[in-house]
Amino acid sequence: MATPPSATAPGTSPSLARSRPRHGEQIIKVVLLLAALVSVATTIGIVVSLLEPTIRFFGEVSAVEFFTSTSWGPLFEPPGYGVLPLVSATLITTGIAVVVAVPLGLGAAIYLSEYARPRVRQICKPVLEVLAGIPTVVFGFFALSFVTPLLRGILPFEIEIFNALCAGLVVGFMIIPIVASLSEDAMTAVPRALREGSFALGASKMTTSVRVVLPAAFSGIVAAVILAVSRGAGETMIVYIAGGGQPNFTFDLGKAMQTMAAFIAQAGSGDVPIGTVDYNTIFAVGSLLFVMTFAMNYVSARLVRRYREVYE
């Protein structure tokens, strides 16, 4: 049959030392590590690109004015450097978005996780993915040329062509898939035994969903909402197209407002000379937006880790 294996007699077998050098293996590992470090370099790049102009900005504009003044108009004469109108606009549009996205997203998530048959789920989830895959410039166009005219037709009060209400509503629809799919993940992670325990006590499906599954998945749902809020707060195209470009410090939802992201897009797309205060302003607002979204993501990530620890 077969030829016997090469070396059998003790002592005659060749050494177990490496028969040929393999430097390639080490080089490959280093190359792969370098690729992974690109992501770290990206973060450092973002922080560095934000930090230097921001520091220069606060060399010329006082932090007190930046954070307390309600007049924003760095490109106007005389310039105003109070970021509050941008922050309030961001909070208002994001707030409207949350009012839309949380009930609808959560309702969709409960339906998909607790009620829908597998076949229905198989169809509905990809449709939500389609909604998530629509480019934001398309949402912005739809907001400006369809939703706003529609609102103007049906609302009893006056709204401008560019307004925070429409921008916020459409941002809300944009983030529904985030709320829905992440909340559904959190709810499916709740062990079946908890539900069965509730059913065994005679609870109905609704009682079980609302009183057992929702509380058990609570931290995961909160994480989903925070992530969606941070996505909404950083959203640019919709609020830039539909919300308008005027930094009004107002709480009238029918008025045009400029969010932080929309300001960055507007000022950044113009031809602002490098090194001027106007140029540095973009980065100062960028820093504030970065810090705000970073904080929200951090909280969200902690919460997700918590529910993972509990059930996995």
Added chain:
Amino acid sequence: MTDIGTSIPSVTVRGPQAPGNTAALDPVFTVSDLSVFYGEYEAVRQVDLSIGNREITAMIGPSGCGKSTVLRCFNRMNDLIPGARAAGKILYHGEDLYGDHVDPIEVRRRIGMVFQKPNPFPKSIYDNIAYGPRVNGTKGKMDEVVEEALTQAALWDEVKDKLKQNALSLSGGQQQRLCIARAIAVKPEVILMDEPCSALDPIATTKIEDLMQQLARDYTIVIVTHNMQQAARVSNRTAFFTADVDDKGERHGRLVEFDETSRIFTNPTDQRTEDYITGRFG
């Protein structure tokens, strides 16, 4: 293990009839004072045993007794587990297996392994066999290598017409013989088998056991098994492991007895061995 009965003579011992079994042991591996650690935890304590050339050595014992851990030291597969560390000595033909100059990859080329669950690659049958020789730098004449390995593993007749088919289309028993053929194709000296039949039905198990008997003419085989009858049927020598529980409640595997299979199953010297093989324990 309840089917083994309580009286020792009911176990059929094939060991003495198996080829190559003599009292004089021609060692391939000499293990002395081997302890294996996973981080701080000592999984196996102070094992001494020898593996004879072209013999089948079985390692048996209750689960968690460290027999698989010891097996995985022979081809340094334990190196892949973070924090795993072996203390003591394993000599392979007199050469320290854990010596500084030793290349684990070279070790694995010399010492093949078959796993508990058949793990064919999601490729064709042909590519499964050819993979080992290819990564080892063999060039040309691959068809012959494949045919020879499949023939040795008693699989050639069943698959010769479908070598291009995906290996995952084979039955469980065929997949395991394919894995054996895959190991043989590298022309190792030793084949380690980690409970190779535990996922298979009795008919497939019989085929693998017959195959092991044939392979023992050319190869040194070490098999870990839960099935004592299997150890009794196929092996020349048997090592019986058990686990001690220390004050902290941690289990440490240790070797209780190592001897010719016929003696382990008919006249064990240690009470624990006797308890285990007669089914009073384990």
Added chain:
Amino acid sequence: MAVLSTPRSAVQLASKGRPVREHLFRIALIASLGIAFVFLAALLSYVLVEGWPRIDSRLWENMPSVRNPDIAGAQSAITGTLWVISLTAVLTLPTGIAAAIYLEEYADKTRWWNRVIELNIQNLAAIPSIVYGILGLGIIARTFGLGFSVITASMTLGLLVLPIVIIASREAIRAVPPSIREGSLALGATQWQTISRQVLPASIPGIATGSILALSRAIGEAAPLLMLGAVSFIRFNPDGVFASYTVLPIQIFNWISQSREGFHVLASAAIVILLLILLLMNSVAIWLRNRYQKRW
């Protein structure tokens, strides 16, 4: 669970209140999903109906114009998108896949630097896209001196979608059972041989799916490119990686900004083209996912 603590008599079992409430709740849930679907349907049909008259060869044969919507097209934007996305793919896919291989196959999770890399990728995935525009403007366009060119846009978009590529590739690599790696290593294969000949081929469908989704995100992205010179009026196709460029989403944005109705029709038509490209890419991704799902 206060509701459950009150004992219920047999009479209450027959009560009508509960089924009605149950029913309303169920309807409310279906309605939430339904409203989202209606919104999506309204959006898609609106752009299709609006854009229909202008979906013709003028769209890809003519160059943009801000004077006459009847002769304006999006050729430079379409070729610009092809240039930018191809280069993005060339830059980001190898980097992302390599990073994923490192994190799954080589990184020792007990080392702090590997945990930092991992956390960092999660954070990057959640940074607003406009902030990547700031990175592109401050570092890539200015510090690297690459200016407002195709390569600046591709590098910026590449970094933006890098976390998506890494996360998807890691999942695909993790789905390859450890027994495949063990089987390969036990035959004397080196770690890289094991990865390149077993792990990667087995995870390619998953990696490809994730890569396509990442690139389709990059195709639709407009915000960071607003800051990187894509808004300027471009009437020529890019002729290299250092050329000026515009892309489809930005061209759409420019037309939206025009007040004349004809440009909004044009924007709708261009949106339909953009959505068709995305639909095509996503279909390929879904087909790949279903075709090669779980083979063991």
